[in-house]
Amino acid sequence: MQALLSSRVGSQLAGSGVLFAVLVLGGLAYASGGAPARDILVTQMLINAIMVIGLQIYIGNTGVLSFGHMGFAAISGYAFALLATTVERKARIVPDVPLGLDSVSLNPLAAAATAVVVTVVVGLVVGLGLARSGAKSGAVAATVITLALLFMVHEVGGAYADLTGGRNGISFSVGRGLDSRLWIYVALIAAIVVARLFKSSRIGRLAQAAREDDLAARAMGISPARGQMVALVLSVAVVSVAASLRVFQLGTVAPSTFFFDYTLLTLVMLIVGGRNSIAGSVLGVALMTVVDETTRHLADVEIDGGPAEALDIVLRPGLTDIVLGGSMLGFMIFRARGLIEDWEIDHWLRRRFGRAEAVPEPLRAAPTPEEAQLSVVDITVDFGGFRALEKAGLEASNLEVVGLIGPNGAGKTTLLNVVTGLVEATGGSATLTEQSAGGPEACPIAGAQPFEVARAGLARTFQNLRLFPALTVRENVNIAALVASRHRPGGDRPSVEQLLVHAGLWEMRDRRARELDYGNARRLELVRAAALSPVYILLDEPTSGMSNVESVDMIDEVRALAAAVGAGVVVIDHDLAFITGVCDRIYCLDQGRVIAAGTPEEIHADPQVQAAYLGAAAAGPAG
Amino acid sequence: MIDLVQSLIDGLGRGSIYALLALGIAVIFGVMHMVNFAHGELITVSAYVAFAVGVTAGWGWWAAVPLVFCAAVGTSVAIEFIAFRWVRGSSDFTMLLTSFAVHFLVQAIFVMTMGASVRSFPRPEWADRVWSVGDLNIQVIDVAVIGATAATLAVTVYLLQRTMFGISLRAAAEDFDAARLMGVRSNKVIRRAFILAGALAGIAAIFFLMRTGQARPTTGLSPLLKGILAAIIGGLGNMRGAVYGGLLLGVSEVLLRSWLPEDLVGITDGVVFALIALFFIFRPQGLVYVRSAERV
Amino acid sequence: MLEVSGLTTRYGAISALRRVSLSVGANEVVGLIGPNGAGKTTMLNTVAGLLRPAQGEVVLDGRPVTGYSPDRMLRSGLALVPEHRRLFAQMTVVENLRIGGVTVSADERAERLDEMVELFPVLKDKWATAAGYLSGGEAQQLAIARALMSSPRIVLMDEPSLGLAPVLVDFVFDLIGRLRTEGRTMLVVEQNATRLLDVADRAYVLRTGEIAAQGRASDLLAREDLFDTFVGVSDRPDSSALPQA
Structure with a gap:
């Protein structure tokens, strides 16, 4: 046990497991014995967690603010819906669907896998573009490219009805296959592990160095483009898995499914917890889910006359967005790094259970080098x-x-x-x-x-x-x-x-x-x-x-x-x-x-x- | 040929509004180094003011004109005072997200107070009128927009080039500390930048709203986006570039609409965004770029 | 006119200035x-308000102005010609001058402009040229003229000869001499120590954030032992300790 916890990868895996267990058990505890609505909420929270971890892989490691990840999510969501929907249903909703999609109907797992591949290919193209534009931490051009992607996908989603079902989107019922939460658990633990290992991987760490100081990183032999590319591909893959799950759970995908509102929600979760930490991202998801649910709950309370009527105005719909927007604003002004800066559970595990580090040997002069x-x-x-x-x-x-x-x-x-x-x-x-x-x-x-x-x-x-x-x-x-x-x-x-x-x-x-x-x-x-x-x-x-x-x-x-x-x-x-x-x-x-x-x-x-x-x-x- | 002229006029009509918004975004970027995602909210606020004037109060559209203008200016200043003042000089990441948050807050406030539904208000009846000159069909409102924009730009150029306010603003945009050493007050010059940006957005809002005649919480989103893209196409912070960027964006939208095959016309905006993304990949510094040395 | 006492400025944990005191009298x-x-x-940046002192006082004409922002400092009568000049390169010469006079009335600004043309005739020919296209000497004249536009009672200059060709260096020191005969009050930082001492009344020698010597310019110039300080050279590491004035 101690050997496991003092090794780097071992403690990271253990830490990821702890993080997963805490989130899932917390969710299950809340859902148990409650109304079915609570069950749905927990499912949504777990899917959001996967999505936010996907964002973390890119934004956290590279420092490039991306608005475009929901664009990737939308691509994946549509791909999943188009592939998984039954042929008969497609004939009704999107009768003129191109690319021969009208005769394809895959099982959900295969559809999700294909959606990931399609989205990653798009991600590669966008990533090449970002690399070409010399994206660096805080660079506005990179953010705009991602923003343009988000809007492009949204426009196509809304206007190219042959493919996407237009404003109404594609609603479907897939029958069976993904109907237990098992796949969500699998995807979540996989996302946590991938993000955690990537953060400490060679490429991940080089990307973080470039995030901290682009010029110093280049002067140290780091080519920033490569780290960004790998981060983007991993991040897009995780996000697209989450998108398929979300579409599956909602039973529908429309242009608004992955647009500004969802971008705001996921970004707030990421920022509040701490964008450079996986534990922080998950904390942010849990925290904002609680906050979101509380306000929603407040807004639903019936108020009959009395002094509470004065509260009516703050209890109307829109309150959630105010809380989200307010949280983002507040954190940007007072604590831009989030609650946890870049702490992970395995840091604690290693310190608590790992072996103390010996002071190394003193330095000796190197033999005279070749001239x-x-x-x-x-x-x-x-x-x-x-x-x-x-x-x-x-x-x-x-x-x-x-x-x-x-x-x-x-x-x-x-x-x-x-x-x-x-x-x-x-x-x-x-x-x-x-x-x-x-x-x-x-x-x-x-x-x-x-x-x-x-x-x-x-x-x-x-x-x-x-x-x-x-x-x-x-x-x-x-x-x-x-x-x-x-x-x-x-x-x-x-x-x-x-x-x-x-x-x-x-x-x-x-x-x-x-x-x-x-x-x-x-x-x-x-x-x-x-x-x-x-x-x-x-x-x-x-x-x-x-x-x-x-x-x-x-x-x-x-x-x-x-x-x-x-x-x-x-x-x-x-x-x-x-x-x-x-x-x-x-x-x-x-x-x-x-x-x-x-x-x-x-x-x-x-x-x-x-x-x-x-x-x-x-x-x-x-x- | 006639088609081309027609497209140009239509495109300039659209592009004028983008240009005014982009110029405001460029002005603010100049003094604060922040891309203002809340800029579109000036139009949203204006739209509800127009609704209040036109429907609630029942006055004519002419009464809305000054009030819409004032609403945009007031909102611009208020947002600076409430939010942006506190993150001055922060990292780009922080400022981007701050303005993004303000964008959502304003939107949410309207959802809460006015509901998410569309509110329509009366538009001037001449707005839909069309003049036919030979084969050309010229919308009156396009002429009005282009004229008003030209006049606004002329006034803005005068302000920026000839008045002490404009000179201070440009100096602050170029080197904020050096401008302070000359005696320029930071609070004052930033507030004035927001007033100018608000005024430009106010003019844009007047014509944008005459065209749409609608208010809803997301009214400002689409013009905001076009404004930001135009500002960035022009080379962020470059005021002249922002105007060119806006006009270029408007004209290329209209041209694309006439060139694209039938079944793709619906996604013109999508194509425009894709082209813009491509443009940045090959020219991340924008159309007009002033080189500044990187200090090592 | 300007009294600085016990000024300490820190960058993070390190003190760039340690209890520096100096004074500049009128004219x-x-x-x-x-x-x-x-x-x-x-030192200059702290006095001008670009940096906030950790300790110490700045008094201008008997009024405490410690911790003022740069624009307030200028309004109090102190102008800085910053290191590397910091001209507004995309703006024209006349615009640069006008921004220098942003704090004074329009009439006074017009008067000052005439005065600057007289003082620096070369600027008149470049009136509408962007400042970024000026030659080094022209740029330095513009930087000084810009600072004079607000009729400051004291001008701080940071390395006015920096990056100029030798012939222009001569010109800059002539210029400082000329401004001196006009009775302007100035505090000038220069690396070109002997040249500066030729045109200054008094001088302070700063070394690792502390005043190491001070006195009349002619006296300092005569002191062999300060040669090190001007150059920063010393034969042995331990000779860096300086005689205290």
Whole structure:
């Protein structure tokens, strides 16, 4: 038992089971001994739970707000209805149905399965579109594409009566097959398990990283499109199963079955509970079902005269929508992350029953790596008439620490951005040459996508800190290790745990990155870059905002970390005490050109460097 | 050729209303970075005001005109004050859902107080009149809409280009903090943006309601959607783009209606949505796009 | 005119400014210099109201204005020319100027416009050009002119020479000198320390969020030991401790 609960997947399965049991038993307890209406309510709640978990898989993991999932649900619902309805009935309701559907009648299970396949195919097409439009967390274009889908399906549902039965839709009775709640239970537990496993799967976690910070994720070797695609397909599959069940349970499908009202209901359930948590989604479903039912109950109460008459106005139909809309508004204003942010039952199970974690071995320096060479040659960058870099370049071996200094606006960060693929150079080249078994291997990196550069072995940090704020400290580093394990194969690298201990972050490994103080956040970004097991770590102002004492400490940290993962370092900084202490060689940039290169001593003595900092007056006839 | 001209006139008539709504959505997006899903509710409120004026009070349609306009402006300001003020500067996700929630709340309030049924109110009798010029059949209301929209846009352009209000608004849309450094008050400029958006929606509502003559809780949904799509086609936040987007949407709807095969005419809107989705896939930044550098 | 005392500003848990005090007298040009990351921009942004101070007081003309919003600060007579200028790139030159005078009456605005044309003749030729198409020097003039439109009693400038070609840097410092002879009150942040000290009356040296030195510009310029601070260079890590003024 303990072994099960301390293993990752085991505890997740157990947690999913607990979640399922709590929801189902709670529902059954409410339904037992009550009116049949209660039974129907519980059935609806369970179906809604499947639907909301389907939404969670996409919205939660990618952070893209989709209004279109009810469009997918509608496609599935119609497909199911058309396939499952008897031939005779179809001849009456939709006599001119195209595609030869008039002669098809499947059993409900086969109809539902076919509906899932059809919907997933549509989902794939839409997903390709979303990927093409560069959907990212909070991007409006992605939301609009999904909205257009919802309305398109709704329009077709209402107007293409030959296929859909028009405004009245298709009502049917399927006889037998799906008539017990068994299939709902099966679908629900499957949905919970799929969602839970996906959330902790490699692809799911990479998608969450992209959700938290798209740019940082790309600079770490993550291509966001793939995670979104997988999330969408899984999500659409779950949603379409739920849609078939809903249509089956209602006995009818019409344009209004899956439209704005149902979108609102399911979104509120998702948001209230916490969109990043499966437990939260289920909690939201249960909670909103209770609230919904209570208001409905209130609205049905007969009031005969007396003081209660004043209440009449609030008890009319529409109250439910007010409660739903109000809940959404309230949560957006006061608690946008929902009741549970991203907690799952298995977190608790593992802590309660699992084994305590041992503090890992301290970090040892890696054996001297094969030599590699980063050559950046003649890079020129124009920003609409403004020349940010003019034939700038640098050479760095992975056995040294190279510094990049220069006054504000000299082009240091731009150079780093060119090397990491975030800015396109007008001219010049950048090449990473690694020694491999078959001799030196040159890999051109200028012009590559950021995630390709990261996979080639260049890890970077950002001037203004780009952590994944909602993820834990350990998960931040884990994400990098995940990318490394796939794209940076090779020898034994330090474990994530060792790196955390090394950076002094072990004690706070389960805290969210956004809760860290500044110094630790900087350290975390550094460790995260190191966990990519890069050939080079590129640091953009690692000491900015640090006090003198802290930045002196940073010298040792950077050097020790580079040694531990066997990586070279290219570092931009303004703190010359730090740069002088940490670097073997320094390049000085001014006005987009390299004006000096050499050891720290040479740089300090260089008249051009002094001129660049002190201004033309002190420079004399230097240029 | 005649067909094409006919379609153009019909399309501009439709598109004008979309353009006015889209412009309002763009103005609000400019200052708040929020896609306002509650914008259509201005039309819903206006519709019930028109119903109250025309049926309950029994006045003529001309009396509804100023009141509908005021209702749209008042509602716009009220919604900002009650809801949007509190989520200023939040994530896009939060703001989208906030306006979505307001959309539903307004709708639900009308379901509760007025019921879900359709309420009809009198329309001006000239609204259905048709002028025949040669082979062209021109609806009077189309001419009125196009004229009024042109005038409204002219006034709006004047406001935006020449008055301090317009300059502040554009400055705030471009760089909110820099505008504050110039002395522009955030509350004031946002409130005024909502007044302008409400006024534009008010003009749109007047003609939209003259055409339909109906009020129900979901009245605003369809125009809202077209307005949002038009604003986004034009490149969100781009005011000129929003107007082009609206007109383009109107004209392409009418053209599609005349080009589509008989049995697909019913789903013209569906086809339009599909085309829009396709458009975004290939040009997610919209028609008119102003490049801004991403700070790393 | 401007008295700042004990100002502390935090970004999350870290203090970007620690109990910084400085003052600017009427008709005085005061420089604020120091290495990058010392907190110069934070200082100006806090004083101008873009950032909220955790502690400390800002007093303008004897009136406490701590924690005012930027627009209220401007109405109190303090204008900021922000880092990177932040012009409204899609708006024309004249529109940029007019927005600078949004707080004054229409008549006064017209007067100021004439004044700016006189002060910066080059802007007249570009009257209807979008600010995004101006050259670096023109853009900097516009940014300064825009700030002067509200007739502020004190102007804060953040790195006016940033990103300009050397010949334009000369021009900007000439401009600051010119404004000084006009009797304008200014607090200027510059990385180009020696150039700024040439045109300033007094200066403060900021280092890691604290005032490390202060004095008359000419005195500071003569102090060899501050060379490090201007450049941010030091031979050894432990030499970063600065003499306290």
